[in-house]
Amino acid sequence: MSKDYQLRAAINQKLIEMGERERLKELLRAKLVECGWKDQLKAHCKDVIREKGLDHVTVEDLVTDVTPKGRALVPDSVKKELLQRIRAFLVQHAAL
């Protein structure tokens, strides 16, 4: 629905304008490093690269390989906290 789409666009815009998106991104990155997610994923990347051969790795390869695993590996606590923050923002700034 275009209304939905418009709503989302508006919210995204607000997120960016208020700097909240950046903050959330940084928060997520920091938390993922802390909990070891980044190292885990990097080790997985190493396996992929060794498999594919060092010279023939492309970004697309990595992305298609890494992203689903990455999404799955995010710990629950980090996920919960982020969702909480997003909800707080939405409730405060989005007229639903």
Added chain:
Amino acid sequence: MKMEEMRLSGPDNTKLEALMQDIYSELVEDACLGLCFEVHRAVKQGYFFLDETDQESMKEFEIVDQPGVDIFGQVFNQWKNKECECPNCRRLIAASRFAPHLEKCLGMGRNSSRIASRRLASNNNMSKSESDQEDNDDVNDNDWSYGAEKKAKKRKSDKNQNSPRRSKSLKHKNGELGSSIASESYKYNYNTGISYESLGPDEVRSLLTTQCGVISEHTKKMCTRSQRCPQHTDEQRRTVRVFLLGPSAPALPDAELESSSFDIPDGPSLMSRLQWEDSSDISPADSASSKASANHSDSRRPKKKKRPALGLSSAGGSGGLAEGGGGMGGSQSNLSLMTKKKKPKISAAFISSIYDDMN
């Protein structure tokens, strides 16, 4: 959490949830992409596998995860209980104390020369030396020889002698230093007192200028604490001086550098003198103190004969100061007047007032 909002926005709840999930997954994907770019760049630039060496070295430096051992595999506190033999004095010293012991033992290091010269000085001055003089090294090693512990207290007070801070601390800890300078001649007496019968008149005089000197009833020994020792009053000190040195006793050295005792010795006579002299509305300022003590200086003077000029004026001044301060109602004014900053001004004022009186 935000349960109220969820209940309120009933039909919108799913929308809200969906929105949240979308935003969240976008953020996570951003993070993953970021990582992929980083890794890809590292691969292409050639530094991705830089931290890996051959398998052998990798095994050697692997992180250790055993109990009782740190991640390098080293045991914590391994050398704590070991003892080492000192090459100089051939004693067994605990490992953690070894380095300081070596410093003293070999005569190197910052404090060793200071300690040695201090020891030499005290050895020279001692008339009655202690019988159990241990080895030179032992005396310095406070934590090893039990004899040194006995003298540790005296040593602490002697520590200030050679150090450059001595003159500074003279002001603050007049009593302690004074007693330490005197008591070094009577080393074994630091916690009891001095028997006055064994001293000559000169020694007595020098002692009395620095120490309290009040003779204790029970032990017949002189108190080695400072001039302001709280156990004895100025009256007692004066009595002792008269007793030991005759009626022409030297002036009670209330203060060499500091002001005299905070407790006012003769209460009623003091109060009467004050009421006659000063009005109570003088603020605790320099002018007040100089006025007060100018009035008192000639009444105090006859008692103080044997002091150097500056000492006389400062003693007279600070004697008057004590009384002036007392009259002005309260220990607070006492304390404010007794501050060291006022001393030079006061002595200058008194010198001039005394000259006036003499004229």
